[in-house]
Amino acid sequence: MSEWSDDELLAAVKDLSGSQAPAGAADAAMELFTWRTVDAELAALMTDSALEAPAGVRGASEARTLTFAAQDVQVVVEITENADSRQLLGQLVPGRPGQVSVRQGGVVRTVEADDLGRFVIDDLGPRGPLSLRCSWNGGSVITDWVLV
């Protein structure tokens, strides 16, 4: 009987690893490719209050704050959970009017940002991945996908 080399053992472990993902998970991930944005600058996730507070301290109804940063613009977002709905308050920094498209899963909604760059989404969808596309006269950014 021939001996297993280290590489062969690791290849077998890796093979099993791939097989242990749920059925359909790989296919679903491949299908995400159609969601790709090609024409907007990325605003990277910089801070998330959910990761900063000590565990267990955050109250159930406290707002969660996220900030995203691109080269010349930041997007600040505050999410508040109420009894049966969630609200998102957002701000473009520096402020400027524009449109904000909210991508949650496959659903897209568009709201206006006022002259100061503020926008509101009154009824944020169920928990899941979220990304904002913020457009104004002269540019646009998309925020890193994040779980909200």
Add this chain to the structure above:
Amino acid sequence: MIVAALYDDRMEPDDPDEVAELVKRAAAGERDAWDALVSRFNGLIWAIVRKHRLRPADSQDVAQVVWLRLLENLSSLRDPSRLAGWLATTTRFECLRVIRLGNRMIPTMEGLWEGAAAPDPSPEEIIATSDHKRAVFEVVGMLDLRCRQLLELTAYQLPYQVISELLDMPVGSIGPTRGRCLERLRELLRAAGISP
């Protein structure tokens, strides 16, 4: 005693240049390059998700958000050849985020992930494309959890620093433990009479 069979479709160790090339091509819009990246690394993401023992809905959310994050960051990765480390670190952060966010107050979205199984398939549930593979998988399942987790992460050639954080192991002990675990697996396969 199980008769050895040819191991026909093994997964090769990842060549960093190859990974960088796939990232570049996916960034340029080539779907098949994206699919190849998913095939190579989906197991890694789910391995880390399983390690954090998330609920099925949360597991699905984490996997989805990690792939979406990569999708929009394909052009901005600092070192595309080290994608495994980026995916592992991103997945770990998303798992921690989910744990911090705590219980869901709002029902979750259905969608792409309907029907995905709970994160811990038993050996019988795992799809093996040959009897030989199934036999090998069963033996790997006999390794203790610590060895299985360590070998799984080293199989993706993750930097030892990342493995150290994921498994809460000192960096210096990873190499020697990996060697011991490989030898244990080798012995188990030998005892089961399974050749490569």
